[in-house]
Amino acid sequence: MKKTTYFLAALLGLSIQFASAQVKKGSVLIKNATVLTITEGVLENSDVLVQDGTIKKVGQNLSAPNGVTTVDATGKYLMPGIIDAHSHLGLDVINEATSPIVAEVRMKDVVNPYDVGIYRALAGGVTISHAMHGSANVIGGQNATLKHRWGSTDPADIIMQDAPRTIKFALGENPTRVHGRGNGIQPRTRMGVEAILRNGFNEAVQYKKSWDEYNSASSQKNSSALPPVHNERLQILSDILEGKIIIHCHSYRADEIYMLINVARDFDITKLVFQHTNEGFKVAPEIAKYTMGASVFADWWAYKFEVYYSTAYNAAILTENGAITSINSDDAELIRHLYHEAAKTQRYGGMTDEQALAMITINPAKQLGISDKVGSIEEGKQADLVIFEGHPLSSYAVPQMTFVDGVKYFDIKEDADDQRLKVSPTEMVEPVTIADDHNDRCMQDTEHLFETTNSLFLLNQ
Amino acid sequence: MKRLNTTFFALLLALLPMLAVAQQLDGEVVKPRAGKFLLQNATVVTITKGILNNTSVLVEDGKIKEVGTGISADGAEVIDCSGKFIYPGMIDGGTKLGLVEINSVQETVDHMELGNFTPNMQALTAVNPNSVAIPVTRVSGVTTVLSVPGGGLFPGTAALINLNGYTPDQMYAGFEGIVMNFPSSGRRGRFDRRSDEDIKKANEKSLKEAEALWENAKSYASLSANGAELEYYPEMEQFAKATTGELPLLIEVNTVSDIQGALKWLEDKDAKVIFTGVAEGWRVADEIAKAGIPVVTGPIQSLPTRESDRYDAPYANAGKMAKAGVKVAIRTNGQENVRNLPFFAAFAAAYGMGKEEAWKAVTINPAEIFGLADQYGSVEVGKVANLIVADGDPFETKTNIQHVFIDGYRMPLSNRQIRLYQEFLDRSPGLNMN
Numbered sequence: 001m002k003k004t005t006y007f008l009a010a011l012l013g014l015s016i017q018f019a020s021a022q023v024k025k026g027s028v029l030i031k032n033a034t035v036l037t038i039t040e041g042v043l044e045n046s047d048v049l050v051q052d053g054t055i056k057k058v059g060q061n062l063s064a065p066n067g068v069t070t071v072d073a074t075g076k077y078l079m080p081g082i083i084d085a086h087s088h089l090g091l092d093v094i095n096e097a098t099s100p101i102v103a104e105v106r107m108k109d110v111v112n113p114y115d116v117g118i119y120r121a122l123a124g125g126v127t128i129s130h131a132m133h134g135s136a137n138v139i140g141g142q143n144a145t146l147k148h149r150w151g152s153t154d155p156a157d158i159i160m161q162d163a164p165r166t167i168k169f170a171l172g173e174n175p176t177r178v179h180g181r182g183n184g185i186q187p188r189t190r191m192g193v194e195a196i197l198r199n200g201f202n203e204a205v206q207y208k209k210s211w212d213e214y215n216s217a218s219s220q221k222n223s224s225a226l227p228p229v230h231n232e233r234l235q236i237l238s239d240i241l242e243g244k245i246i247i248h249c250h251s252y253r254a255d256e257i258y259m260l261i262n263v264a265r266d267f268d269i270t271k272l273v274f275q276h277t278n279e280g281f282k283v284a285p286e287i288a289k290y291t292m293g294a295s296v297f298a299d300w301w302a303y304k305f306e307v308y309y310s311t312a313y314n315a316a317i318l319t320e321n322g323a324i325t326s327i328n329s330d331d332a333e334l335i336r337h338l339y340h341e342a343a344k345t346q347r348y349g350g351m352t353d354e355q356a357l358a359m360i361t362i363n364p365a366k367q368l369g370i371s372d373k374v375g376s377i378e379e380g381k382q383a384d385l386v387i388f389e390g391h392p393l394s395s396y397a398v399p400q401m402t403f404v405d406g407v408k409y410f411d412i413k414e415d416a417d418d419q420r421l422k423v424s425p426t427e428m429v430e431p432v433t434i435a436d437d438h439n440d441r442c443m444q445d446t447e448h449l450f451e452t453t454n455s456l457f458l459l460n461q
Numbered sequence: 462m463k464r465l466n467t468t469f470f471a472l473l474l475a476l477l478p479m480l481a482v483a484q485q486l487d488g489e490v491v492k493p494r495a496g497k498f499l500l501q502n503a504t505v506v507t508i509t510k511g512i513l514n515n516t517s518v519l520v521e522d523g524k525i526k527e528v529g530t531g532i533s534a535d536g537a538e539v540i541d542c543s544g545k546f547i548y549p550g551m552i553d554g555g556t557k558l559g560l561v562e563i564n565s566v567q568e569t570v571d572h573m574e575l576g577n578f579t580p581n582m583q584a585l586t587a588v589n590p591n592s593v594a595i596p597v598t599r600v601s602g603v604t605t606v607l608s609v610p611g612g613g614l615f616p617g618t619a620a621l622i623n624l625n626g627y628t629p630d631q632m633y634a635g636f637e638g639i640v641m642n643f644p645s646s647g648r649r650g651r652f653d654r655r656s657d658e659d660i661k662k663a664n665e666k667s668l669k670e671a672e673a674l675w676e677n678a679k680s681y682a683s684l685s686a687n688g689a690e691l692e693y694y695p696e697m698e699q700f701a702k703a704t705t706g707e708l709p710l711l712i713e714v715n716t717v718s719d720i721q722g723a724l725k726w727l728e729d730k731d732a733k734v735i736f737t738g739v740a741e742g743w744r745v746a747d748e749i750a751k752a753g754i755p756v757v758t759g760p761i762q763s764l765p766t767r768e769s770d771r772y773d774a775p776y777a778n779a780g781k782m783a784k785a786g787v788k789v790a791i792r793t794n795g796q797e798n799v800r801n802l803p804f805f806a807a808f809a810a811a812y813g814m815g816k817e818e819a820w821k822a823v824t825i826n827p828a829e830i831f832g833l834a835d836q837y838g839s840v841e842v843g844k845v846a847n848l849i850v851a852d853g854d855p856f857e858t859k860t861n862i863q864h865v866f867i868d869g870y871r872m873p874l875s876n877r878q879i880r881l882y883q884e885f886l887d888r889s890p891g892l893n894m895n
Binding site: 119286299303308310320340390395 | 810856891
């Protein structure tokens with residue numbers, strides 16, 4: 001009897017968890033906007049009808065079904081919610097810096113829905129962010145794709161549950177500094193980085209083989225075969241080899257990018273996206289042919305040696321060479337104006353409106369494996385939408401309202417200034433923080449590995 | 462004959478290396494070029510005297526010689542600017558440009574000297590005229606920047622430079638100021654994990670130190686003025702200039718309590734003061750305006766200083782201070798991306814400042830704040846010919862900056878980032894060797 005009670009209680013607990021993951025979905029009719037669909041051109045004076053979180057109809061003179069609110073967007077622009085393929089918002093910790101391979105750790109275990117940065121990103125029109133592990137490891141942890149459902153306090157509610165799995169890799173200065181220089185273990189060089197990758201994948205091949213052998217032996221009658229010891233780290237690497245996980249690799253220099261392309265080709269890995277990729281322009285034809293493209297900064301450079309030989313024309317060169325290209329933030333401030341970052345590709349390389357906007361919508365959606373669900377205004381897609389005053393590629397553009405699944409989470413006119421979901425009981429006075437350069441958190445939680453305060457310089461990016 | 466042949470071949474052999482050298486020097490270098498230029502038939506946005514249609518600007522001897530219609534092109538290189546816009550070059554009121562090449566490579570970081578009291582450290586001597594970031598900045602239309610040392614309480618002397626020239630003297634634009642990092646009660650970023658108590662103590666100690674230094678500097682100045690023979694004390698010799706008003710004091714101050722603290726600290730001091738940073742200026746804009754202290758604020762694209770703040774507080778800050786009557790200039794506080802100054806100004810404009818005021822904040826206002834309004838900050842006859850020609854609004858990313866003039870030099874619109882674009886847009890060899 002007692003056992004049954006526990007079981008029921010456990011079941012009840014489970015069902016509550018599932019119930020809370022039932023996210024809010026809204027309905028709304030947005031009227032008379034200039035609709036930037038991304039995939040199907042620009043529609044003047046058009047309406048978008050959203051029902052139950054899905055884009056039901058795009059057209060003219062649509063009328064609102066009973067109970068559906070209408071938003072007049074006359075003179076304004078409507079575009080799909082902006083997607084950031086590289087962010088660290090909404091995470092309690094970033095780096096598990098203890099080993100060159102930590103594939104077993106998961107960012108979905110450390111999602112923090114209270115991060116006010118999520119609201120601030122919404123105020124910049126960003127509805128989805130790729131919450132990534134840091135860049136301390138050659139093979140880092142598994143990332144989480146977040147939907148910015150601000151106000152939900154259950155981490156499960158802000159995770160995009162229908163997004164595919166992705167994992168963080170990192171090449172170059174960060175992993176070699178943390179492990180080689182910080183801990184005195186391989187990798188200390190870009191040679192070591194390649195060795196870590198190849199050793200890891202070869203071990204995973206053997207691991208998979210031992211499981212395959214066990215599985216076929218144990219299916220025999222009266223088998224006495226013993227299962228291999230479960231190893232989560234190798235299991236994840238094995239999942240990568242089977243194409244179940246998309247690699248998102250922090251990288252800067254052309255040589256290391258080319259190295260990973262070769263490693264991936266040797267192991268038949270095709271689900272590979274490069275992150276930052278400042279020298280991607282030098283190997284643009286290779287990136288275009290063998291990978292899912294690159295997610296880059298619009299103009300960041302020179303903050304460390306491996307980005308000294310950068311160019312703000314990177315995104316344009318990659319695009320013209322046929323690589324899928326997105327613009328990301330990796331930064332709690334930059335994420336607030338990705339529309340403006342995308343616009344810089346017009347200054348640096350003459351990208352068209354369509355190309356520039358694709359870099360913050362459908363292209364990152366492709367790189368995250370969610371382009372069938374979001375990234376454009378099309379009937380049947382999830383209703384993540386932003387209304388802008390002014391064209392979003394104008395430097396004077398101001399986001400007005402942001403919707404996720406048809407629910408409005410940002411309204412410039414109605415929202416209260418203070419958007420905190422909780423106030424810290426331990427801090428009597430609210431801390432005041434003055435901006436430092438490059439707020440990137442890629443190397444957060446690795447500070448203890450470095451002794452001098454001067455090395456704080458090195459912790460950016 | 463044979464001998465002639467030998468001579469001929471010997472000569473040829475001698476010449477060969479020269480030919481080879483000529484072949485090795487492939488590619489053209491474009492240099493800044495001085496001259497007399499007539500920028501014809503543009504829309505001239507003067508900043509101080511309205512917008513003039515179908516107007517030409519004559520550049521000669523490094524100055525704006527004439528602004529008007531029907532200017533004689535005699536001897537001048539004519540540049541057709543019909544359908545285009547002429548603006549004054551933009552001024553960034555606070556950067557580390559030229560002082561920091563690669564932020565994480567300490568050997569290239571020259572803006573922070575050791576010590577707490579080093580006002581004699583001269584930014585101008587450490588500015589690298591050949592920094593790769595300078596031509597990268599120039600093509601955005603930023604022609605003049607304040608290069609600012611950082612670090613301790615009085616870290617050094619900032620200098621205004623034009624982004625043209627091969628020596629600091631050629632670049633120097635005529636303004637210097639002594640930097641003070643006002644003792645801060647705020648956190649310096651997410652790495653700052655001191656307790657509130659520790660911050661408060663450090664703050665009080667620094668204020669006492671600043672007060673003592675100021676008093677000493679006053680004595681130093683008066684003794685010096687009275688012809689006393691003073692011990693060699695280069696720090697104090699430089700700092701004394703702030704107490705006499707010979708050099709202004711650029712006070713970096715950001716939080717409300719620090720701004721108010723600085724205003725109070727200044728009450729009994731006779732100094733020319735400019736506030737810099739001023740991230741929370743919007744909270745006490747009236748007090749700053751009342752004190753008549755001009756402000757160089759930024760970066761505009763930054764996070765609110767407090768979690769409870771409205772998301773757009775940093776975008777709106779410049780506009781709110783301007784509306785309260787503060788004279789406001791905008792800075793990037795950057796090194797490699799000073800080129801974003803026009804975009805920072807656009808954000809300030811969009812979030813309440815308005816375009817006209819935002820333009821002033823990157824032209825005539827910094828010129829006035831630095832006491833150089835007779836030379837910089839507008840398109841007016843007699844001023845230094847720092848000009849940009851664009852096919853639209855330079856604050857918009859779609860606009861192309863087509864000409865940049867600094868000190869009347871026509872600047873090359875190229876840099877390493879552009880050359881990489883030219884080389885790699887259509888790489889050769891491409892994917893395959895053959």
